[in-house]
Amino acid sequence: MYGLVDCNNFYVSCERLFRPELINRPVIVLSNNDGCVISRSNEAKKLGVPMGIPAFQIRQLVEQENITVCSSNHALYGDLSRRVMCIIKDTIPRQEIYSIDECFVQVNNHGPEDLSRIGEEVRQRVLKGTGIPISIGFAPTKTLAKIANHIAKKQPQYNGVFILDDAKTTREILKQTPIDDVWGVGRRNVKKMIKYNIFNADDLTRRSARWIQENFTVVGLDTYYELKGVECIEFDENAPTKSIGRSRSFGEPISNKSDLYSIILEFAEIVCTSLQKKGLLANRVMVYLKTNRHNKKQPQYFPTAEVELGEPTDDLSELAPVVKSLLDKLYSPGHLFKKAGILVSDLEDVGGRMPFASEEQKKARSMQQLGKQFAEKYGKSAFFMAARDPSILETVIRKDQKTQNYTTNLQEVLRIKPTM
């Protein structure tokens, strides 16, 4: 059996930990640039705030209903996510982290009473240890566990734990599950399914496998079998990372090339740190730019440029010139760019590569380590590559309602100035 453990309204729940006055009130968390709604409290959902809606479209509702608005604080959410995941793994060792607020767990040889007890134990331990409320659904496949989780979360009589293990109940539940609530069936295919008179999960399971594959490819077929209780989507505790990226949309579009370079170099710095933390080296790098796709009057331009590195690396001093040449390829003056990003892929384990580092590489590495320590102590603006202007990104990103980094930056919370 698989369990899907999911934090309830995760970002909002994180904000509430440190602002308890927000409990029982409508609260939303916004994406970067205070652009879209990415988390809602139950109260905000009841008021009709849709997921993903641009913030400016609900300004009136926010004012009318006195909804509390938070800018996103990913340092806080990331830290709490790690704590939650640790507690879950400590209770159920076989864990696959699926997203910042969700993980699958595997439990073998347990009856429904056991599962119920285990589920309740995880809930209590996570709540006590972090203050974050979670829900758990158990079922024979991941897709069914998703549905069980949905029931656990939405139907209060189950107290956050729901087990889907007998055929009769499963059929009833599938009938009540609209097709657009099924994991793996997105906007595009929902339209198509409705056209074929498939309105709920049970309707889908009544077609033939051949028909499903013809119309919805092997992806649809996996979902189909999973709903029937046949495992198709593997459980993988240590799925390797395949790519690491960093990108931002800007509040103000940018056309200046050196500004774009400053920003992409800052992204490259972050990506390198991430590679080093994970013990990975990248073999490919891609840089991309995007104009504002919502502005129909403006010429659109979404260039990408990618290159295979001669030697895999996690080193900024090696990546910087590559990034520069990629930007040279993409850049065209006269376009107003709204977004930029970098993506490294074709990753491999650092393994035995290190002994072959040249003296130059070692020097660059130790300087960057030193710089990182420096930046940790005195702030991001204390150490950076001279090739970039560290003020650019700050000035084009808006975050009006951000809360403090309560769990990861004591200096900020206690307003301590670092001393030499």
Next chain:
DNA sequence: TCTGGGGTCCTAGGACCC
């Protein structure tokens, strides 16, 4: 006026090979 970010997987089509 104002529209996110970080991922994974699959597929179609082109290049290339024998």
Next chain:
DNA sequence: TCTGGGGTCCTAGGACCC
């Protein structure tokens, strides 16, 4: 003039997820 078939690898783009 007439020009096959099967396979692999790569990549861009789409669909989906939270």
